[in-house]
Amino acid sequence: MNNRVFKRKKAVAVILAVVVSAVAVTVYLTWLKPNEFEPTEVYGSVELPSPETTGTVSVEEAIQRRRSIRSYTDEPLSLQDISQLMWAAQGITDPARKFRATPSAGATYPLELYVVVGNNCVTALSGGLYRYDPSEHRLEYIFKDDLRSSVAEAALGQSWVREAPINIVIAAVYERTTNRYGERGIRYVHMEAGHVGQNLYLQAVARGLGMVVVGAFHDDQVQGLLQLPTDQKPLYIIPIGHPK
Numbered sequence: 498m499n500n501r502v503f504k505r506k507k508a509v510a511v512i513l514a515v516v517v518s519a520v521a522v523t524v525y526l527t528w529l530k531p532n533e534f535e536p537t538e539v540y541g542s543v544e545l546p547s548p549e550t551t552g553t554v555s556v557e558e559a560i561q562r563r564r565s566i567r568s569y570t571d572e573p574l575s576l577q578d579i580s581q582l583m584w585a586a587q588g589i590t591d592p593a594r595k596f597r598a599t600p601s602a603g604a605t606y607p608l609e610l611y612v613v614v615g616n617n618c619v620t621a622l623s624g625g626l627y628r629y630d631p632s633e634h635r636l637e638y639i640f641k642d643d644l645r646s647s648v649a650e651a652a653l654g655q656s657w658v659r660e661a662p663i664n665i666v667i668a669a670v671y672e673r674t675t676n677r678y679g680e681r682g683i684r685y686v687h688m689e690a691g692h693v694g695q696n697l698y699l700q701a702v703a704r705g706l707g708m709v710v711v712g713a714f715h716d717d718q719v720q721g722l723l724q725l726p727t728d729q730k731p732l733y734i735i736p737i738g739h740p741k
């Protein structure tokens with residue numbers, strides 16, 4: 498092989514290596530990395546019971562009966578209630594592909610779920626803040642204080658946030674979706690929060706629970722109280738309990 502041919506082949510090999518590495522890094526950063534979540538501090542995790550996938554209330558009945566409920570009894574929720582709510586919102590329903598109960602643009606899954614639990618408000622759960630881990634269907638215990646009163650203040654004093662046994666908070670990592678779809682991804686993230694809210698409403702009805710989606714709150718205050726990572730923005734606070 499003469500020297501010129503050898504040099505040309507070497508140049509092609511180098512260019513190919515650079516292109517392959519760039520594609521691998523791009524795929525990693527845009528598709529894989531943003532879906533990872535590393536909590537800063539975890540006290541432990543709570544395995545949730547398996548979700549029930551049959552029930553006695555038809556979807557038509559749940560739609561007909563759905564109402565925003567803002568007044569709750571003191572009756573604690575069960576761990577099965579929490580399991581059903583997490584599953585309906587973000588549970589994995591197709592394990593082979595890791596697809597979830599609610600649709601997601603390009604399966605980018607930008608939403609994170611947190612549960613603000615009051616003291617003595619859920620059987621077998623201490624008061625505090627939990628994050629849902631869909632892949633293991635479990636809760637990670639990340640904060641020990643009962644945050645309901647502070648979150649209610651951040652939500653313009655809405656008393657149902659303070660009085661509900663639990664509040665689910667939906668937070669979004671916009672970049673997971675905008676990295677794929679650009680600015681249009683912003684609307685996709687909001688649409689997904691709506692899907693989650695509606696699944697929660699219907700699951701709540703089916704279990705005899707009541708809830709209301711709350712969009713009126715100070716984002717920065719809620720982000721600070723829950724110590725959310727800077728790339729996670731709260732979208733909804735959802736008080737849930739047994740209707741009074």
Ligand SMILES: Cc1cc2nc3c(=O)[nH]c(=O)nc-3n(C[C@H](O)[C@H](O)[C@H](O)COP(=O)(O)O)c2cc1C
Pocket residue numbers: 563564565566567655709710711712713714
């Ligand atoms: C995006 C959005 C934001 C909302 N924010 C609040 C809120 O901050 N506080 C509240 O009490 N209800 C809130 N709601 C609930 C509405 O007030 C409720 O859906 C409406 O009154 C209709 O009642 P229904 O849900 O029983 O059909 C919100 C609903 C949506 C869709």
